[in-house]
Amino acid sequence: xxxxxxPKMLLTILLMGTIVYITYLSKRSATASDYFVGGRxxxxxxxxxxxGGDYLSAATFLGIAGLTYxxxxxxxxxxFCFSIGLTLLAIFVAGPLRRFGAYTVADFLAYRxxxxxxxxxxxxxxxxxxxxxxxxxxxxxxxxxxMFFGTSYEFGIIFxxxxxxxxxxxxxxxxxxxxxxxxxxxxxxxxxxxxxxxxYGGLHYQEILAAINEFKxxxxxxxxxxxxxxxIPFDGSVWTGxxxxxxxxxxxxxxxxxxxxGTIGLPHILLxxxxxxxxxxxxxxxxxxxxxxxxxxxxxxxxxxxxRSIFLSGNIDSGVMKDLIAGGNNMVVPSTAQALGxxxxxxxxxxxxxxxxxxxxxxxxxxxxxALAHDLYATFFRKNITEKERVIAGKVAIVILGxxxxxxxxxxxxxxxxxxxxxxxxxxxxxxxxxxxxxxxWRGMTEKGAIAGLVTGxxxxxxxxxxxxxxxxxxxxxxxxxxxVPIGFLSVYIVSKLDRRVPADVNDFMKKVHSKETEAx
Amino acid sequence: xxxxxxxxxxxxxxxxxxxxxxxxxxxxxxIMKGEFSTGLKLTIFYYIFILAIPVLNWFAGDFMxxxxxxxxxxxxxxxxxxAMAMAFIIAFAHTTLYEKRLKNYQKxxxxxEERRII
Numbered sequence: 001x002x003x004x005x006x007p008k009m010l011l012t013i014l015l016m017g018t019i020v021y022i023t024y025l026s027k028r029s030a031t032a033s034d035y036f037v038g039g040r041x042x043x044x045x046x047x048x049x050x051x052g053g054d055y056l057s058a059a060t061f062l063g064i065a066g067l068t069y070x071x072x073x074x075x076x077x078x079x080f081c082f083s084i085g086l087t088l089l090a091i092f093v094a095g096p097l098r099r100f101g102a103y104t105v106a107d108f109l110a111y112r113x114x115x116x117x118x119x120x121x122x123x124x125x126x127x128x129x130x131x132x133x134x135x136x137x138x139x140x141x142x143x144x145x146x147m148f149f150g151t152s153y154e155f156g157i158i159f160x161x162x163x164x165x166x167x168x169x170x171x172x173x174x175x176x177x178x179x180x181x182x183x184x185x186x187x188x189x190x191x192x193x194x195x196x197x198x199x200y201g202g203l204h205y206q207e208i209l210a211a212i213n214e215f216k217x218x219x220x221x222x223x224x225x226x227x228x229x230x231x232i233p234f235d236g237s238v239w240t241g242x243x244x245x246x247x248x249x250x251x252x253x254x255x256x257x258x259x260x261x262g263t264i265g266l267p268h269i270l271l272x273x274x275x276x277x278x279x280x281x282x283x284x285x286x287x288x289x290x291x292x293x294x295x296x297x298x299x300x301x302x303x304x305x306x307x308r309s310i311f312l313s314g315n316i317d318s319g320v321m322k323d324l325i326a327g328g329n330n331m332v333v334p335s336t337a338q339a340l341g342x343x344x345x346x347x348x349x350x351x352x353x354x355x356x357x358x359x360x361x362x363x364x365x366x367x368x369x370x371a372l373a374h375d376l377y378a379t380f381f382r383k384n385i386t387e388k389e390r391v392i393a394g395k396v397a398i399v400i401l402g403x404x405x406x407x408x409x410x411x412x413x414x415x416x417x418x419x420x421x422x423x424x425x426x427x428x429x430x431x432x433x434x435x436x437x438x439x440x441x442w443r444g445m446t447e448k449g450a451i452a453g454l455v456t457g458x459x460x461x462x463x464x465x466x467x468x469x470x471x472x473x474x475x476x477x478x479x480x481x482x483x484x485v486p487i488g489f490l491s492v493y494i495v496s497k498l499d500r501r502v503p504a505d506v507n508d509f510m511k512k513v514h515s516k517e518t519e520a521x
Numbered sequence: 522x523x524x525x526x527x528x529x530x531x532x533x534x535x536x537x538x539x540x541x542x543x544x545x546x547x548x549x550x551x552i553m554k555g556e557f558s559t560g561l562k563l564t565i566f567y568y569i570f571i572l573a574i575p576v577l578n579w580f581a582g583d584f585m586x587x588x589x590x591x592x593x594x595x596x597x598x599x600x601x602x603x604a605m606a607m608a609f610i611i612a613f614a615h616t617t618l619y620e621k622r623l624k625n626y627q628k629x630x631x632x633x634e635e636r637r638i639i
Contacts, residue, residue, distance in 0.1 A: 073594075076601045077575075083605055084571060087612045091560040095619070206591025213592045240594065241586050242578050249579040256575060280623070283616050290612045294605040301601040441557055444539050501536035511549045514556065516626045 007347030008148055015186065015351045019163075019358065022178050023171040044281045046181050048288025051272045053180030053187075055086065055263070055289065056296050057133075057360035058140040058353055059421045061187055064297060065336070066329025068304025069311075072212075072239030074246055075304060079297040081256050085263020086293055090286035093264055096440045096513040097273045098282035104370035105267045105432065110379075112439050113447035113503055119375055121454045125431045126267045126371040128458060129424050130364045131408055133266070136420035137364070138409030141357040143330060148350050157409040160357065161402040167358065168365040169398040172391075173275060176362045183355035184292065190337070190345075190352035191299040197340040198306045205302055208309035212236045220314035225325040232325070234312065251477055255422075258481020262425030265432030268363035271370070307336040330417075365401055372397035422479045423465050430457035430484035434492050440513060443506045449496030457488030552626070559618050567611045574599055 042050070060082065067075030100108060106122035109115065142156025151159070168176055218231035226232060238244065246252040263269060276282040310316055311324050316339050323335045337349040373393035378385045385393070412420065431454050438445045438453075464471065464480035475483065496502075503509070545553070577585045578596055585596035 073597060073600070076597065080574070080600045080604045083608045084567075087567065087608045088564065090612045091564060091615050095556075204591075206593045208592070209597065210588070210592025213588075240592070240597065242582070242596070249575065252575040252579070253572070256571060260571070280620070283619060287609075287612050287616050291609050294609050298601065298605045441553070443542060443545075446536075446539075500539045502539050502542060504535045504537045507543060507545055507549075510545060510553065514549055514553050516552060516623060 007344045008350045009347075011344075011347040011351040012354060015183075015354060016163075018182065019167055019179055022182065023167055023175040042177055042275050042277075042285075044276070044284035044288055046177060047272060047276055047281070047285040048292065049181035049184045050177045050275075051086075051269065051285055051289035052292035052296070053184035053355075053359040054268055054272060054363040055266075055293060055360075056184065056187065056356065057421075058137055058144075058356040059417050060296070060300065061356040062140065062144075062330045062333050062353055063417060063421075064300035065304035065307060066332040067245075068301050069307045069332040070329050071244045072308075073242050074244045076301045077242070077246070077252070078255075078259075079301050081259035082263075083294055083297045084256075084260035086269075086286060086290045088260065089264045089269065090283060090290060093270070093436050093440065094273050094282045094286045095279040097270060097436070098276050098279040099515060100513050102274060103374050105270050105367065106371060106375040108439065109435065109450055110375075112445075112506075112509055113450060114505075115447045116379065118447055118450050119379060121451045122432075122435075123371045123375045125427070125454050125458055126375075127368060128462075129265070129267055129428050129431075130368040130371075131405070132420055132427060133268075133424035134361060134364045134405045135408045135412045136415070136417040136424075137357050137361050138405060139412050139415065139420075140330065140417055141354070141361075142409065142413075144350065144353050144357070147331065148334075153413055154410065157406055160361070161406040161409070163358065164361050164365055164405075165398055165402040168362050168369070169395045172394070173366055176366055177275060180359045180362060183359040186348075186355045187352040188292065188296060190348045191296065191303065193345060193348065194303055194306075194333075194337055194340055195299050197345065198303070201340060203306050203309060205305065208305055209240065212305070212308055212312060213240045215312050219312055221318075221321055222314075222325060224318070225322045236312075239308070245478075250474075250482065254477040254482035255479040256481075257485055258422070258426045258429050258479040261433045261481065261485055262429035264436060265428030265430075266424070267367040267371075267428075267432070268360075270432070270436070271367045272363070303333060303336055306340075307332040310336060310339050361405075365398055365405075368401050369394050369397035372400065419465075423461070426461040426465060426479055426481055426484060427458060429481050430461045430488040433485065434488040438489070438492050443510060444496055444502060445492060446496040446499040446501050447503070448499040448501075449492045449494075452495040453488050453492035456491040457484060460484045460487045552622075555622055556619070559622075560615065563611050563615055567607065570607060571604075574604070 064075070064079045064082070067078050069075065071078075097108070100111070102108065102111065105126055106119045109122045110119035112118075138157055138160055141160040142153045145151045145156035145159065146153055167179065171179065213236045215234060215236040218233050220231060222232040223229055242252075246255065273282045273285070276285055307324070311321070314321075320335045320339050323331045323338075334346055334349050334353070338346040373396070374390065377393050377397075378390055382389070382393075434453050434457065435450055439450065461480065461484040464475070464477065464484055468476050468480075477483065544550070574596065585599075586594045589595050589598060
């Protein structure tokens with residue numbers, strides 16, 4: 001009973017209750033359009049918040065501040081790379097994608113080339129990216145549950161997948177969008193309170209950076225929690241410089257390319273642009289999401305610096321000190337929240353972390369369920385499917401995905417969250433990014449070119465990440481975007497040039513995705 | 522509502538050799554050219570800024586990691602403050618220019634010429 005009254009438990013239960021209520025209110029999905037794209041009824045504010053909710057995952061909410069805390073400038077550079085992608089998406093893809101107006105990412109290729117093979121290739125890539133992205137989110141959720149509520153890793157995975165099956169399966173895109181929008185503001189609210197508390201406590205950005213930069217020596221009070229019983233050494237001038245994570249200039253450039261272009265190819269983000277009523281609203285949604293993401297990344301980096309400053313001061317509760325040393329990077333935001341605002345702020349951050357996991361996972365579930373139910377089942381196995389059957393197929397797909405992702409989550413126990421997220425971004429940047437940019441802007445792209453781009457991009461990025469050590473040293477990139485993105489683009493271009501067989505109605509397609517709209521549209 | 526999804530015909534369109542492809546109609550060509558040109562210019566400008574940061578970090582490190590405000594270095598300021606604002610400014614400029622073009626299109630063509638998505 002006492003545990004139930006703890007702020008972290010109360011606020012988490014409140015979040016769950018709100019999710020259940022919103023899901024219940026949105027449960028009526030009469031048509032496939034309702035279920036997969038929320039009836040295309042969401043205005044720019046709701047959809048912009050939902051895109052932000054989708055994009056700013058647990059890895060971002062907890063990870064960016066954690067990376068800044070650990071790596072200093074190189075951690076902040078991570079946030080910088082993540083902040084670029086949505087802008088490029090807004091420029092080249094958002095409007096045309098909405099004018100195209102389908103249900104799934106694979107629909108784009110299927111319609112552009114009138115090709116089932118292209119649809120199948122796209123489904124494989126959607127499932128690969130979503131799987132690589134879902135695994136670290138589940139891993140994060142299980143770790144949060146384990147750290148704050150003492151549950152086992154396996155329980156964490158099963159619990160999170162069960163919540164997702166309920167949340168997305170019943171609410172569809174409508175419930176998911178509303179929940180994502182709400183969850184985003186919970187996270188942003190938690191960050192705002194933390195930033196306010198830090199500034200109120202006199203932890204001004206330029207002053208704490210100066211103090212960290214001048215720190216050289218051992219951190220007082222850490223010896224009680226280290227394995228060797230010695231205080232942890234720290235050199236602030238190294239922390240504020242570069243080279244902590246990126247060993248070379250080309251490593252930095254490769255990550256910049258991979259992460260900045262990866263966003264354009266993330267299926268759950270692309271899908272969000274189908275839910276707007278018009279292309280104009282799609283662009284405004286993207287603009288709003290970019291504004292939110294920029295503020296969010298700025299706060300996250302600052303809070304990472306605040307965490308480091310608090311840690312170096314040694315003037316913290318021994319429990320917080322222990323969490324920061326033993327809990328690793330993911331504990332930086334919760335520990336800093338506890339140090340700044342006590343149990344209630346910690347509770348809000350924990351609820352925010354769950355909101356981040358649910359928000360991002362629900363987007364992945366919706367994108368993948370469309371790939372399974374709409375692209376695979378309705379296209380290849382049941383051609384004359386009714387609207388009602390399409391919705392049921394979507395719900396069955398959610399259950400199947402819940403089980404599959406659950407197994408995947410259990411398999412990645414102990415893996416690096418950052419590594420898996422980087423993999424998802426690299427695959428997306430090397431597959432869907434070339435396909436969408438060239439597919440929207442170049443009439444000469446052919447079906448074979450598109451499939452070649454998807455397959456080559458997928459294989460190249462997976463090989464360069466999983467079998468990195470088999471490559472020459474100069475090709476061993478942490479994020480191999482510098483190599484795999486050009487491979488993806490060149491494969492599409494070269495095969496299309498050799499093939500030369502473009503769809504006969506490509507001009508009609510271009511008219512459709514680039515048509516002007518009336519203000520009312 | 523701008524458009525709604527309809528099922529696709531996988532066989533009717535067929536393919537042609539790229540050399541037989543007719544030019545796009547002038548209006549679509551104009552819209553595409555306008556959008557692409559604006560997007561490309563903004564992207565080039567944005568990427569010059571983005572790539573300038575690592576280039577300067579690695580090749581003019583003394584300057585980039587020197588202090589400009591308290592403990593904040595030029596590099597830290599550009600990466601974690603200006604870059605965040607830049608992402609929004611570029612997207613805002615793009616949306617504003619798009620809306621301006623949209624108004625021009627509407628002014629220059631009557632409602633009968635406007636295409637609706639089916």
